[in-house]
Amino acid sequence: MRSRSSRVGDIFRSVMLGIIEGLTEFLPISSTGHMVLAMPWLGIDPEEPLWKAFLYFVQIGAILAVVIYFGRSLMRQLLMRPTRELGRHVATKVVVGVFPGAVAGLLLDDLMESYLEWELPVAIALIVGGVAMWWIEKKYRKAAGPTIEEMSLRQAFLIGACQCIAIIPGTSRSMATIMGGLMVGLPAATAAQFSFYLAIPTLLGAGVLRVAKHPESLRGENLSIMLVGFFVSFLVAWIAVAGFMRYIQARSLAPFALYRILLGSVVLIYWLTR
Numbered sequence: 001m002r003s004r005s006s007r008v009g010d011i012f013r014s015v016m017l018g019i020i021e022g023l024t025e026f027l028p029i030s031s032t033g034h035m036v037l038a039m040p041w042l043g044i045d046p047e048e049p050l051w052k053a054f055l056y057f058v059q060i061g062a063i064l065a066v067v068i069y070f071g072r073s074l075m076r077q078l079l080m081r082p083t084r085e086l087g088r089h090v091a092t093k094v095v096v097g098v099f100p101g102a103v104a105g106l107l108l109d110d111l112m113e114s115y116l117e118w119e120l121p122v123a124i125a126l127i128v129g130g131v132a133m134w135w136i137e138k139k140y141r142k143a144a145g146p147t148i149e150e151m152s153l154r155q156a157f158l159i160g161a162c163q164c165i166a167i168i169p170g171t172s173r174s175m176a177t178i179m180g181g182l183m184v185g186l187p188a189a190t191a192a193q194f195s196f197y198l199a200i201p202t203l204l205g206a207g208v209l210r211v212a213k214h215p216e217s218l219r220g221e222n223l224s225i226m227l228v229g230f231f232v233s234f235l236v237a238w239i240a241v242a243g244f245m246r247y248i249q250a251r252s253l254a255p256f257a258l259y260r261i262l263l264g265s266v267v268l269i270y271w272l273t274r
Contacts, residue, residue, distance in 0.1 A: 053218075070193070129172060
């Protein structure tokens with residue numbers, strides 16, 4: 001049984017991590033990387049089962065924000081009557097896009113949980129990802145291209161394959177899939193929308209899997225800590241998704257690339273001099 005002060009402290013940590021998750025999950029700056037970096041500063045032991053599960057459970061709250069934000073268009077696309085060309089249906093494209101990441105996640109989940117949630121890999125991934133994002137956008141971004149309805153299964157699969165890279169904390173699932181979308185010929189807004197669609201089953205599956213591995217995280221006092229983070233993440237993510245979709249219509253992702261490089265450099269210097 002936690003003391004009252006300990007419980008209040010845990011709720012505060014839950015709120016802070018929920019804000020970080022909501023702000024960073026769908027921006028190309030890595031939510032997991034930010035969470036890994038923030039936990040020590042908040043006095044959280046990342047090896048504690050509660051917080052291991054929390055890291056992924058709050059992603060479900062962020063996903064709920066995507067479902068609601070895109071609700072009307074998503075339902076229209078999902079309920080569209082399948083034609084003889086089943087590959088044109090958005091559900092087929094999402095399934096094809098999710099497949100590579102789902103296989104990689106199941107095979108490497110234990111490795112990711114045990115070894116990759118460290119500061120050094122996060123710092124390196126932030127820097128490398130920032131440089132890659134700047135170069136890819138400069139080379140491949142274009143104003144027009146296919147919509148989600150018009151994109152091919154090959155494009156969906158290749159974007160899903162890019163998502164596998166995001167298993168490394170600090171890479172950013174959003175960055176990997178949006179950049180993958182640009183590289184296969186999608187305009188930035190379409191790439192971002194399909195990235196968010198892929199996030200729904202991907203992050204939902206990851207969250208359920210991690211909570212199933214740590215069922216004690218949803219019992220007793222732990223449940224309230226998890227739910228606070230869930231709802232904070234949902235509210236902040238809703239605002240972040242709406243703002244990002246407006247931003248990406250006509251503006252460059254270079255500021256996000258610069259932010260990644262600067263943050264990664266600070267973390268790397270701190271790690272080397274600690």
